[in-house]
Amino acid sequence: MTVSGPASGPPVRNWAGNTEFSAHRVQRPESVEELQHIVGAAHRVRALGTGHSFNRVADTRGDLVRLDCLPPVVDVDPEGSTVTVGAGMPYSEVTAVLHASGHALANLASLPHISVAGCCATGTHGSGDSERCLAAAVTEIELIGADGELSRLSRRSDPERFPGSVVALGALGIVTRLTLRVEPAFEVTQHIYTGVRLTELAARFDEIYGCAYSVSAFTDYRSGEARVWVKRRTTERDGRVRPPGWTGETPADEAHHPIPGIPATHCTQQLGVPGPWFERLPHFRPEFTPSSGDELQSEVLLPRAAAPEALEALRSLGERVAPVLRISEVRTVAADDLWLSPASGRDCVAFHFTWVKDPGAVLPVVAAVEEKLLPLGARPHWGKLTAMEPERIASLYERAADFRQLVRERDPRRVFANDFVDEVFGLG
Ligand SMILES: Cc1cc2nc3c(=O)[nH]c(=O)nc-3n(C[C@H](O)[C@H](O)[C@H](O)COP(=O)(O)OP(=O)(O)OC[C@H]3O[C@@H](n4cnc5c(N)ncnc54)[C@H](O)[C@@H]3O)c2cc1C
The missing domain is CATH 3.30.465.10 (Uridine Diphospho-n-acetylenolpyruvylglucosamine Reductase; domain 3)
Structure with a gap:
């Protein structure tokens, strides 16, 4: 087992470096049995994944455990x-x-x-x-x-x-x-359409997002323009070929990075070249590190029908947002039945923001964005920054009380407790 942390080095931080965990140390067991022993003996313990969340959702006052030394399965x-x-x-x-x-x-x-x-x-x-x-x-x-x-x-x-x-x-x-x-397994092609007006995105939202298996728009609220990533399956699940719907203007004839001005070397293959699902659905290639963590992120998910109104509201914040925004992305997510999924019970539109890494400048803008979007039914992403009061977040979920009960039943000793979850769900 490997052990690291404050006692033997610098404090444990998340990928972006904006959160310093209160954990005493990070343990890396090499077997499930070893991990069971750590948990059984712990006062407080929590799993850390790859540390890509931007808030304290993974924090603990005890030990963090990483599972990256367990045998892969x-x-x-x-x-x-x-x-x-x-x-x-x-x-x-x-x-x-x-x-x-x-x-x-x-x-x-x-x-x-x-x-x-x-x-x-x-x-x-x-x-x-x-x-x-x-x-x-x-x-x-x-x-x-x-x-x-x-x-x-x-x-x-x-x-x-x-x-x-x-x-x-x-x-x-x-x-x-x-x-x-x-x-x-299925194949996907990826085309980018540039210069799409946000007014067109709002007016033809269903047509644009319905034109392919996976569609993302990278939006600039100051210029009022978007670049639309269209990822088409070569054949749909039922074997049919989806008829071409919205196709924008001519697709770009050179590859694009989601953030304007950055070379597209780290991006998955575009220009309509068919390839396997896992080399087209993510925007970034697995063999490259897409960025150094020099960013902050926030995101809210709204009922899908609110998309045009939300785009309009964000356009009105264009000048305020622009100085601290690196890029914004609009995606759609289908409804599910998971109690705490931000898409629980409703088809969603997700408004994502990649900000410059300056919390003091960014957080007031996150608050301004959320003030506009919360009345439209926004739920914040669990792994990103939000300006919402924790207790208000729980009120956005019908099954919050059931989750609270589940935590009490499954973890009566509160071994896996942390301040983030306790504050949101009033567990304390
Ligand atoms: C560059 C970048 C791109 C991103 N892209 C997207 C995107 O496209 N869509 C999107 O929705 N989000 C996106 N995110 C957000 C990201 O997906 C979430 O923050 C996610 O939780 C990160 O996974 P992680 O392994 O780093 O989790 P961590 O941040 O390490 O942990 C998150 C939570 O998972 C828990 N956890 C981790 N492992 C375990 C385990 N084994 N058992 C129990 N609990 C566990 C932790 O305790 C913590 O509560 C992105 C983030 C970054 C930095």
Whole structure:
């Protein structure tokens, strides 16, 4: 086992470096048994994924554990159409193996370097009118509970409470393996349309987002223009070829990075060249580090129907937002039944913001953005910055009280407690 942390080096920070964890140390067990022992003996402990969240959701006053020294697992069950993966593995280590077996995950986030468990714990999503967040693919969870015992939860065996256990913010235990639903591997092409007016994006929102399997718009609220990433499956799930809908003007004939002015070397292949799902759905290639963490992020998810009004509201903030904004992205996410998923019970439009790394300048602008979007039904992303009061966040979720109850039942000793979750859910 490897141990690191304040006693033996610099403080433990997240990927962006904007959060210094209060953890005493980071432990890296090499076996599940070793991990069980750590949990069983702990006063406070919490899993850290790849540390890509921008807030204190992964923090603990005890020890952090990382699962990256556990033996990797990618176990495909073709008959059950599932894959069981090591929870601490990044998607980038899962997808190529899965593809080689002839299978695919339905969707991916923009970055493949993020851990499967961390993404599922926070309701991380990609884009696509019919595509749900990544956690919606989970059919079974293997986790170590507060007593150090290993157990399995599945949708089949506990359909009532399973939806409360997937997007669980690390509060129910250390997830060691996740079983995910898979489908036959598919190919995707990627085209970029530049110079799309935000007024057109708002007026033709359903047409534009419905024109392909996965659509993202990178928006500039000052100039009033967007660049639209259109990711088309070469054949849909039912084998049909989707008729061309909105096609914008002529697609770009050179590759683009989401942030204007940055070379597209780190981006997945564009220009309409077909390729496997896992090399097209994320914006960034697995073999490159897309950025050094020199950024902050916030994001809110709104009911999809609010998209035109939200675009209009953000346009009115264009001058305020521009000096601290690196890029903004608008995506769609299909509804799911997971209690704490920001898309729980409603099809969503997600407004993401990559900010400069200057919290003092950025947080007032995040507050101004949220002031405009909260009345439209916004829920903040669990892994990003928000200016919302914690207790207000819980009020945005119908099943918040049920989640609180679940935490009390599964973790009576509050081994996995942290201030972030306690403040949001009034657990204290
Ligand atoms: C460059 C970049 C791009 C991003 N792109 C997207 C995107 O496209 N879409 C989107 O929705 N979000 C995106 N995010 C946000 C990101 O997906 C979330 O912050 C996600 O939680 C990060 O995963 P992680 O492994 O780093 O989790 P961490 O930040 O390490 O942890 C997040 C939570 O998961 C819990 N956790 C982690 N591992 C386990 C485990 N084994 N058992 C139990 N709990 C666990 C932690 O305790 C914590 O509560 C992006 C972030 C960055 C920095």
